[in-house]
Amino acid sequence: MSFTIAIDGPAASGKGTIARQLAAHFGFAHLDTGLLYRAVGRQMLLGVPPLEAAQGLDVTGLDAQALRGPEVAQAASKVAALPEVRAALVDVQRAFARRSGGAVLDGRDIGTVICPEAEAKLFVIAGAEVRAERRWRELVASGHEVTQDEVLADVLARDARDMNRADAPLKPAEDAVTLDTSKMAIADAVAEAIAIVERAGASG
Numbered sequence: 001m002s003f004t005i006a007i008d009g010p011a012a013s014g015k016g017t018i019a020r021q022l023a024a025h026f027g028f029a030h031l032d033t034g035l036l037y038r039a040v041g042r043q044m045l046l047g048v049p050p051l052e053a054a055q056g057l058d059v060t061g062l063d064a065q066a067l068r069g070p071e072v073a074q075a076a077s078k079v080a081a082l083p084e085v086r087a088a089l090v091d092v093q094r095a096f097a098r099r100s101g102g103a104v105l106d107g108r109d110i111g112t113v114i115c116p117e118a119e120a121k122l123f124v125i126a127g128a129e130v131r132a133e134r135r136w137r138e139l140v141a142s143g144h145e146v147t148q149d150e151v152l153a154d155v156l157a158r159d160a161r162d163m164n165r166a167d168a169p170l171k172p173a174e175d176a177v178t179l180d181t182s183k184m185a186i187a188d189a190v191a192e193a194i195a196i197v198e199r200a201g202a203s204g
């Protein structure tokens with residue numbers, strides 16, 4: 001059996017949190033596709049040409065902790081605008097989406113480009129100030145020295161780049177259900193996401 005849940009949305013909207021908890025609830029595997037672009041972005045900061053980095057990426061060995069910072073996030077959204085980088089990362093994501101036992105992928109173009117046939121699609125949003133505050137708390141807790149204004153600027157710059165690029169821009173798929181988590185606690189957002197996925201035919 002293969003069942004794919006596609007979750008897209010802007011930076012720090014809560015899609016990763018929802019994706020992880022949906023995967024645990026339904027017993028599916030989870031792929032945070034942002035980590036792929038972050039890994040390529042980090043390589044670019046180290047001087048490796050982005051296409052070379054994308055083609056040589058070891059997707060099993062990604063160190064999420066080392067990829068979480070705002071500098072890597074900006075680099076990720078720059079390499080993510082390069083069509084050849086996106087093309088180099090398509091196959092690994094599609095193979096993951098179709099693995100037996102079910103899969104949850106979160107990113108920007110999962111419901112639109114990577115897996116338009118996904119059985120369930122969510123588009124997770126929240127106000128920019130709310131998202132910046134959440135991400136700022138998370139970064140400070142993990143030892144990054146950043147101000148809330150710097151995080152807001154990072155989030156807004158990435159949103160603009162991600163929404164306005166020509167190739168696979170951030171936008172909801174026509175058949176995606178939008179979930180606005182601005183005023184929701186994590187548990188409520190997850191419960192709502194589970195209900196949406198159950199309505200799409202998954203059981204768990």
Ligand SMILES: Nc1ncnc2c1ncn2[C@@H]1O[C@H](COP(=O)(O)OP(=O)(O)O)[C@@H](O)[C@H]1O
Nearest residue numbers: 011012013014015016017134138181184185186
């Ligand atoms: N509904 C929510 N209410 C409060 N905080 C949240 C909520 N959803 C996520 N968070 C927190 O916000 C931060 C960003 O969430 P995350 O799931 O990583 O977002 P994304 O994957 O969209 O970038 C995390 O620290 C997470 O714990």
Ligand SMILES: Nc1ccn([C@@H]2O[C@H](COP(=O)(O)OP(=O)(O)O)[C@@H](O)[C@H]2O)c(=O)n1
Nearest residue numbers: 011012033034037076077080107108109158
């Ligand atoms: N499927 C995806 C996932 C991420 N990305 C890019 O990678 C960057 C980092 O993604 P991320 O999901 O780790 O970012 P956050 O939402 O966690 O802040 C984004 O700003 C996008 O530019 C993408 O283009 N397509």
